[in-house]
Amino acid sequence: MLQISNRGNAMPASPIRKLVPYAEAAKKRGLTVYHLNIGQPDIETPKQIRDAIHNADFKILEYTHSAGLESYRKKLAQYYQGVGINVDHNEIIITTGGSEAILFGFMACLDPGDEVIIPEPFYANYNGFAIAAGVNVVPITSHIENGFALPPIEDFEQKITSKTKAIVICNPNNPTGYNYSEAEMQKLKQIILKHNLFLFSDEAYREFTYEGKQFSAMHLSDVDDNIVLMDTISKRYSACGARIGAFVTKNKQLLDATMKFAQMRLCSPYLEQLAGEAAIDLPADYFNDTKAEYQSRRDLIVKRLNAMEGVFCPNPGGAFYAMTQLPIDDADVFCQWLLEDFSYQNQTVMLAPATGFYGTKGLGMNEVRLAYVLNLDAINHAMDCLEAALKVYPGRTINK
Amino acid sequence: MLQISNRGNAMPASPIRKLVPYAEAAKKRGLTVYHLNIGQPDIETPKQIRDAIHNADFKILEYTHSAGLESYRKKLAQYYQGVGINVDHNEIIITTGGSEAILFGFMACLDPGDEVIIPEPFYANYNGFAIAAGVNVVPITSHIENGFALPPIEDFEQKITSKTKAIVICNPNNPTGYNYSEAEMQKLKQIILKHNLFLFSDEAYREFTYEGKQFSAMHLSDVDDNIVLMDTISKRYSACGARIGAFVTKNKQLLDATMKFAQMRLCSPYLEQLAGEAAIDLPADYFNDTKAEYQSRRDLIVKRLNAMEGVFCPNPGGAFYAMTQLPIDDADVFCQWLLEDFSYQNQTVMLAPATGFYGTKGLGMNEVRLAYVLNLDAINHAMDCLEAALKVYPGRTINK
Numbered sequence: 001m002l003q004i005s006n007r008g009n010a011m012p013a014s015p016i017r018k019l020v021p022y023a024e025a026a027k028k029r030g031l032t033v034y035h036l037n038i039g040q041p042d043i044e045t046p047k048q049i050r051d052a053i054h055n056a057d058f059k060i061l062e063y064t065h066s067a068g069l070e071s072y073r074k075k076l077a078q079y080y081q082g083v084g085i086n087v088d089h090n091e092i093i094i095t096t097g098g099s100e101a102i103l104f105g106f107m108a109c110l111d112p113g114d115e116v117i118i119p120e121p122f123y124a125n126y127n128g129f130a131i132a133a134g135v136n137v138v139p140i141t142s143h144i145e146n147g148f149a150l151p152p153i154e155d156f157e158q159k160i161t162s163k164t165k166a167i168v169i170c171n172p173n174n175p176t177g178y179n180y181s182e183a184e185m186q187k188l189k190q191i192i193l194k195h196n197l198f199l200f201s202d203e204a205y206r207e208f209t210y211e212g213k214q215f216s217a218m219h220l221s222d223v224d225d226n227i228v229l230m231d232t233i234s235k236r237y238s239a240c241g242a243r244i245g246a247f248v249t250k251n252k253q254l255l256d257a258t259m260k261f262a263q264m265r266l267c268s269p270y271l272e273q274l275a276g277e278a279a280i281d282l283p284a285d286y287f288n289d290t291k292a293e294y295q296s297r298r299d300l301i302v303k304r305l306n307a308m309e310g311v312f313c314p315n316p317g318g319a320f321y322a323m324t325q326l327p328i329d330d331a332d333v334f335c336q337w338l339l340e341d342f343s344y345q346n347q348t349v350m351l352a353p354a355t356g357f358y359g360t361k362g363l364g365m366n367e368v369r370l371a372y373v374l375n376l377d378a379i380n381h382a383m384d385c386l387e388a389a390l391k392v393y394p395g396r397t398i399n400k
Numbered sequence: 401m402l403q404i405s406n407r408g409n410a411m412p413a414s415p416i417r418k419l420v421p422y423a424e425a426a427k428k429r430g431l432t433v434y435h436l437n438i439g440q441p442d443i444e445t446p447k448q449i450r451d452a453i454h455n456a457d458f459k460i461l462e463y464t465h466s467a468g469l470e471s472y473r474k475k476l477a478q479y480y481q482g483v484g485i486n487v488d489h490n491e492i493i494i495t496t497g498g499s500e501a502i503l504f505g506f507m508a509c510l511d512p513g514d515e516v517i518i519p520e521p522f523y524a525n526y527n528g529f530a531i532a533a534g535v536n537v538v539p540i541t542s543h544i545e546n547g548f549a550l551p552p553i554e555d556f557e558q559k560i561t562s563k564t565k566a567i568v569i570c571n572p573n574n575p576t577g578y579n580y581s582e583a584e585m586q587k588l589k590q591i592i593l594k595h596n597l598f599l600f601s602d603e604a605y606r607e608f609t610y611e612g613k614q615f616s617a618m619h620l621s622d623v624d625d626n627i628v629l630m631d632t633i634s635k636r637y638s639a640c641g642a643r644i645g646a647f648v649t650k651n652k653q654l655l656d657a658t659m660k661f662a663q664m665r666l667c668s669p670y671l672e673q674l675a676g677e678a679a680i681d682l683p684a685d686y687f688n689d690t691k692a693e694y695q696s697r698r699d700l701i702v703k704r705l706n707a708m709e710g711v712f713c714p715n716p717g718g719a720f721y722a723m724t725q726l727p728i729d730d731a732d733v734f735c736q737w738l739l740e741d742f743s744y745q746n747q748t749v750m751l752a753p754a755t756g757f758y759g760t761k762g763l764g765m766n767e768v769r770l771a772y773v774l775n776l777d778a779i780n781h782a783m784d785c786l787e788a789a790l791k792v793y794p795g796r797t798i799n800k
Contacts, residue, residue, distance in 0.1 A: 002596045002625055005565075008508040008657035017466060017663050038463070045461045053671060054454055061445045061639040061675070063438070066417060096496050096643065099665040108408040112512050112534050128664030134512050134534055165405075196402045225402055239461040241670030243496065257408035263417050264528030265499040269669040270641030271453060275461070 015356025022339035034382035037350040041373040043238040052278030066262040068094025075280040085218040098232030098245035106133035115163040121357035139359030147314035148176035150184040166198035172205045175369040177316020182215040205319035224250040242272035297372040304383035329395035344388040415756025422739035434782035437750040441773040443638040452678030466662040468494025475680040485618040498632030498645035506533035515563040521757035539759030547714035548576035550584040566598035572605045575769040577716020582615045605719035624650040642672035697772040704783035729795035744788040
């Protein structure tokens, strides 16, 4: 019989997107649905970027260099230098979204059966990339009680085997919002040096830190060959649909290998590379304004969540996600119920069940991820819905 | 020691792009280089497509549906119906280039160690996707003597093992320009039904057939579950840099699995999906004009090539490539020599050595692929260069 592949069967549905059909049905029934499930900001893509598209001067939509437009890479190197990351444009490969940078890293550094350690909860699509690449994810649990700080180094040591080739972090973290400290990064440096591992650092949310600055993996010294920076313009400039990211490393051998993967798919989209290039020239206060907006949203959502009975939300130091414990039996059931069976003043809220962000089965059953990507008014409405829902949800674990 | 992966080492450099540094050096020395190495047409992207970009009305460059904009998929289904392919928009997943459609197909249908049969010479990047997916390519040789027609069915039967999961064809073919007949397609149908195989049909060059029409894999009846159409707007609309393709199948289980790979990378680039959508509304004569242009280029290049001593170029029935036998010792050495050590009237020509298009080591040593993507004048100049080069190349095999 004609069959699809085992990896096709093993591939998880996105916890962020799998409930979309229920949201669509809710909207068809006339409900307003507040989308806190996905990191799609409501903040406008800067006009300078839109202008770059509208004024793009081309007769032929041509292939670019497989590593990306040289002019863009040169500008991007300037951007990195501005955040204390000393790279040359030849150490950058433009990728089709941060997604592709992650996939390239897995493919160029690991073989099928190799292992990659990732603190959980983690960005769910790391699972997908690992399955696509035939790589095994070994999760190390971080805990909501201490705000999802880096787990103790001993936990890493325990999990390292001869198959371990890399550690992945996301900093500031999606889904937890945790911002790794310099001390934590130094601990990671010791462990990757001791065990000859790559450190893949997904820094999509670099600018969005609310207490202190981000410490990049590329700020670590004397460990150049081990570090791969995975980046994207999606969140930084509210340009998720651009699909423009970057794979950055000073490891020459790895760059050469990754270039062959880049050649395989020819190039990243031309027009959005222009968008990325235009973004580098944004005024310096662009991030101040955006960050202030996200910070006020964070402050509101955390306050609203912690004011609900039985709810605990640690204060996230960065990114725009809040991982939250709810008094519920099953986050997947709850999030679907919110869309299928609940409404409050003709509105409801869409959340991402946390189970999909854990590699360990059974964890995250009473947690959800909320993306504070909507404005304060919408967040208040969404929190009104959640508060009302928790009072009547049949699977609530308090006040039954 | 820190090491990259075996697949990173095994990944081939693109035969189309690996000589780029030599071409860049030649240009720095002041030479004009005619690029017949890569399928990057000089034909303008239609104004309607450029207008769609310049007038794109958006405030936020948002994620699209992982399967692509619904409006685009609906239009694309219309396009397919117009070429006799009866698909619904729900049977289409928009991909980031045809490249991603091929990668998704390999990943969703085959597991590491599985085998895919491909008539050689074949589009070199199939090798890259196979290595990325851990899949083994089993080549079946087609021959320049009969214009690279489909090899006899017995050759396929001989190579089929318990590991064989799919056959890949490109029709019209890159790099050979061969246009598979309906009779050949019916033979393929029998073999995929008999052995329960998928047929991946890369139809990037559908419109560019010069004698008769293309017969799509999706024109085959009663074999819906086995067929995957892999497509792209790159060549059709001279929009290679858009990176917009499509994965099309009526196999529901395969669609569901492939959607999970699509969710993994979130979506294809938003702006170029608008480009793809605008393309569907091009006037009906768009392809007539473009095809007539390519046909006159084909006629010229084939005539010029066959007029050279010791050169044989079968007349390609489609696409815009000519696979050609030259009186040379080693195509890789020759193509590099053209860029490094040769010039004619301050000009030279860049070709793709055929070796990278064969899976069988040692084949294609005296063949090159020429992409007739430049105008008639440029083709004449390029042919003047090639003719002069073949008279003085140290590794020539005639008139030494």
